[in-house]
Amino acid sequence: ETGVTQSPTHLIKTRGQQVTLRCSSQSGHNTVSWYQQALGQGPQFIFQYYREEENGRGNFPPRFSGLQFPNYSSELNVNALELDDSALYLCASSPLGGYTYFGPGTRLTVT
Amino acid sequence: GEDVEQSLFLSVREGDSSVINCTYTDSSSTYLYWYKQEPGAGLQLLTYIFSNMDMKQDQRLTVLLNKKDKHLSLRIADTQTGDSAIYFCAALGYGGATNKLIFGTGTLLAVQP
Numbered sequence: 552e553t554g555v556t557q558s559p560t561h562l563i564k565t566r567g568q569q570v571t572l573r574c575s576s577q578s579g580h581n582t583v584s585w586y587q588q589a590l591g592q593g594p595q596f597i598f599q600y601y602r603e604e605e606n607g608r609g610n611f612p613p614r615f616s617g618l619q620f621p622n623y624s625s626e627l628n629v630n631a632l633e634l635d636d637s638a639l640y641l642c643a644s645s646p647l648g649g650y651t652y653f654g655p656g657t658r659l660t661v662t
Numbered sequence: 663g664e665d666v667e668q669s670l671f672l673s674v675r676e677g678d679s680s681v682i683n684c685t686y687t688d689s690s691s692t693y694l695y696w697y698k699q700e701p702g703a704g705l706q707l708l709t710y711i712f713s714n715m716d717m718k719q720d721q722r723l724t725v726l727l728n729k730k731d732k733h734l735s736l737r738i739a740d741t742q743t744g745d746s747a748i749y750f751c752a753a754l755g756y757g758g759a760t761n762k763l764i765f766g767t768g769t770l771l772a773v774q775p
Contacts, residue, residue: 584763593750596763607762643761
């Protein structure tokens with residue numbers, strides 16, 4: 552058990568819709584990151600939040616956005632969904648500079 | 663840019679040793695990790711090594727690091743069928759995000775009984 556939980560487990564959306572994925576981190580882990588893992592690929596870094604501010608972003612467009620809350624929970628929002636957004640979305644938390652622990656992921660399917 | 667490469671597939675017999683290899687490009691990576699992913703699951707942190715170490719042993723797992731060649735390996739002793747999974751090598755990258763991990767494409771380990 553990593554102490555990182557995500558919801559929902561699976562989600563099916565239609566192209567053009569918007570989606571919100573949720574994550575609850577371990578207490579004391581003030582850094583949360585989100586990764587996208589397409590089928591057959593390694594995870595790709597989307598962005599990271601530290602103390603409720605975004606402090607790093609990968610090569611993802613602005614329609615991918617996030618929030619981090621004081622209670623160690625966070626959200627990933629994706630607007631105007633595209634078919635290529637179908638993937639496993641992984642939330643990861645860590646103390647600053649420490650090991651990174653991943654949640655079980657949310658499987659998003661866009662039809 | 664930063665890149666991590668792994669071989670795609672490894673097949674071993676139960677009881678043998680498995681060696682999974684990885685190369686990375688960012689010489690400033692201070693932490694290198696191995697994660698395990700079983701079908702339909704998230705990533706399980708197996709072990710890690712600091713860049714100032716050459717070797718780390720943790721029960722059946724041995725990590726070897728060659729900094730000069732930017733080569734990392736994971737040896738699993740006495741491989742069991744439960745070790746069948748995808749193994750990811752990841753390097754800690756910097757550039758605005760302290761904990762950004764750069765992953766390889768993963769090595770599928772198949773253990774034959």
